[in-house]
Amino acid sequence: MKSVTVNQNIIDLEYAVRGPIPQRAAKLKQQGKNIIPCNIGNPQALGQKPITFYREVLSLLENPNIIEREKYLYQNPINKFDNISNHAINVSEKLLTTMETGLGAYTDSKGQYFIRESVAKFIDKRDSINSSKSYLQSNPDNVFLTDGASEGAKAVLELLISDKNDGIMIPIPQYPLYSATIKRCGGTQINYYPNEDNDWALNKEILEDSLQKAKYHKIDVKAIVVINPANPTGAILDSSSIMQVIDFAEENGLSIIADEVYQENLYGGEFISFAKAINNRKIPLFSLHSASKGYYGECGQRGGYLEVRNPPKINNSEIPFINLLFKLSSVNLCSNTIGQALVYLMVNPPQKGTDAFDIFTKEKRTILDDLFNKATLIRNSFKNMDGMECFGKIGALYLFPRLNKLPDNSNDFDYCMSLLEETGLCVVNGSGFGQKAGTHHLRIAFLPSIESLKNVLPSWTEFHNKYVNQ
């Protein structure tokens, strides 16, 4: 058979979250070892229960024939656990009427208009923008519903990168979607390094430093990616960091790609959206959000959105940026309709006075409190591990401690592999996300049950102190 040459960019790209350590974990599991999978932010795979209200609505949307039956049951309950909430029935009916074509038909390539309108309203409400500031309001025409935030990020990068001299600044460490997509599009990754010892804060010097290095190599930097709250560090950016990114982007004519998929995973910290912080400054901004994280955790349903503000002007075409994004989305026909419906539910949570409100609120609180408790439990255990240091407020779904002490000839990959072999705990080595030269880290997703964490933490501590002191 004749061999083919394939795309070198795809050969070169890396994705550590599903790399050699998780692959080894899968093998060990097959052999019967108990594995505690803390390598990936996939909440429902680790037992997080879906929000009841979402699933009630989705089930009715998929099977509208049972709506009448559910209405009857609501009026004539057999027992109180039997019936779907009246609110879910109403929302499903409203969605089906407004969607017109149901879940089985392609939609507008940007997604259903009324859902995009809902997203725009959600953004305005979140950022306290009212009609007196209509010039700051989100525009549904600039909202794209996507198969998870990943698709939105990829579309923007694909459009911005025209050749290998086009640079995209990304934080190090970073979520590998960015390095992989830049590689796949044939652009150049420009690293910048949030200040770990200052809770991963940013300032203009850090950003300037990386931009100057790129310019020295004749790279035309197009955009800066900011992930807030961050994956893998879990850090939450303060307002000074955010404002310095904005000033820097404005001074250097860069677009900002704000990955804000963890905006609900704060556990006490404050989330400031880039849309709000930019205010009326004319800086191109691409904001991403998703139904995969937060308390929703619906990773597999692939719901997300991309919101564009101040789309950049284009040198080599008369076609406006938004229309080019639209063209790209048209090639994919549309994002999946279940994901679109979930985004609608994400931006329209049940309100007080509806019968879904109490359960929804309780489930949301339970999930977020549980995540915070697990993160705190793990973080406290670092105190008993020699040379283990963890910076930043707790956000997202991850802790990213630094391994200050490792034996000679060892690195974070070796550490994480040995940790897996010894204890069954599967985490990702810091080098999989990039890190400052000479430092070593690991990323742990705080998702497994509190019981399994309580079981494994003493063995981790024991393993750690033995490993680093060998």
Ligand SMILES: Cc1ncc(COP(=O)(O)O)c(C=O)c1O
């Ligand atoms: C920072 C960040 N952005 C985007 C994504 C992808 O999200 P989605 O499932 O919405 O594509 C993830 C997933 O872990 C992430 O951590």
